[in-house]
Amino acid sequence: MTRLHVDWTRCDGHGACTELLAGILEQDEWGYPRPLSGEREPQVEARSARRAVAACPLMALSLVE
Amino acid sequence: MNELLWYLSRGTGVTALLALSGAVALGILARSGRDVVGWGRFGANEVHRTTSAAATALVAVHVLTLVLDTASGISLLPALVPFTSDYRPLGVGLGVLALDVLVLLGVTGVLRRRIGPRAFRAVHWSAYALWPLAVGHFLFSGSDAGTWWAVTALVVSGAAVLAAVAWRLTDSFGTRPVRSADGALPLSPKAAQR
Numbered sequence: 001m002t003r004l005h006v007d008w009t010r011c012d013g014h015g016a017c018t019e020l021l022a023g024i025l026e027q028d029e030w031g032y033p034r035p036l037s038g039e040r041e042p043q044v045e046a047r048s049a050r051r052a053v054a055a056c057p058l059m060a061l062s063l064v065e
Numbered sequence: 066m067n068e069l070l071w072y073l074s075r076g077t078g079v080t081a082l083l084a085l086s087g088a089v090a091l092g093i094l095a096r097s098g099r100d101v102v103g104w105g106r107f108g109a110n111e112v113h114r115t116t117s118a119a120a121t122a123l124v125a126v127h128v129l130t131l132v133l134d135t136a137s138g139i140s141l142l143p144a145l146v147p148f149t150s151d152y153r154p155l156g157v158g159l160g161v162l163a164l165d166v167l168v169l170l171g172v173t174g175v176l177r178r179r180i181g182p183r184a185f186r187a188v189h190w191s192a193y194a195l196w197p198l199a200v201g202h203f204l205f206s207g208s209d210a211g212t213w214w215a216v217t218a219l220v221v222s223g224a225a226v227l228a229a230v231a232w233r234l235t236d237s238f239g240t241r242p243v244r245s246a247d248g249a250l251p252l253s254p255k256a257a258q259r
Binding site: 010012014016019020055057058059 | 095105106107110111177182
């Protein structure tokens with residue numbers, strides 16, 4: 001497990017990560033990702049996390065820890 | 066052997082134009098940030114990247130077969146430096162320019178996390194130059210440009226790219242609808258600034 005960090009200066013709510021990590025992130029009303037757990041940096045299984053990081057069109061995601 | 070290479074280079078030339086046009090049109094649709102095709106917003110991006118990679122591979126075969134074909138009159142130098150070809154200098158030159166832009170897009174695409182979104186996006190604008198260069202190359206040096214099947218490929222390609230560009234230029238392109246109806250802003254906070 002690893003944690004997912006969102007760079008909010010880059011994120012524009014395209015929604016690729018919320019589609020891929022449907023059980024971990026939900027979309028707020030503007031399409032921006034919101035962790036379902038309420039944490040700032042939610043725990044994500046490493047493989048799905050890397051997939052979401054690669055899919056982000058604005059390169060706003062990174063893995064921490 | 067030369068004959069096989071010649072057929073391959075012509076075939077990959079026309080299919081590369083189709084793939085490239087699909088990649089450009091899909092890139093514009095993905096850029097809208099909306100689920101236009103129904104593949105999900107992540108899916109449209111993914112297919113844009115895969116189509117671009119396929120187009121690059123087809124162009125690689127297209128160029129390589131022409132260079133290896135000793136009868137084509139195109140050696141390594143005119144295949145890499147624009148307008149140095151003795152054979153149809155204008156058409157081949159446009160193709161070489163398109164190739165150079167394609168290489169640039171491919172490299173920055175692979176390294177996009179390293180160079181960051183600002184540089185990536187700046188370089189990615191050149192895709193709008195790549196497409197007309199490729200079409201010019203098709204028209205001025207395409208050996209099959211007069212055949213019904215190559216013309217069909219060109220018409221399909223042109224329709225896809227021009228439709229996407231036309232939508233790109235409308236005001237509605239940059240505005241993504243919000244999900245909740247009541248009390249929400251009509252635009253996302255960042256979209257409103259654009």
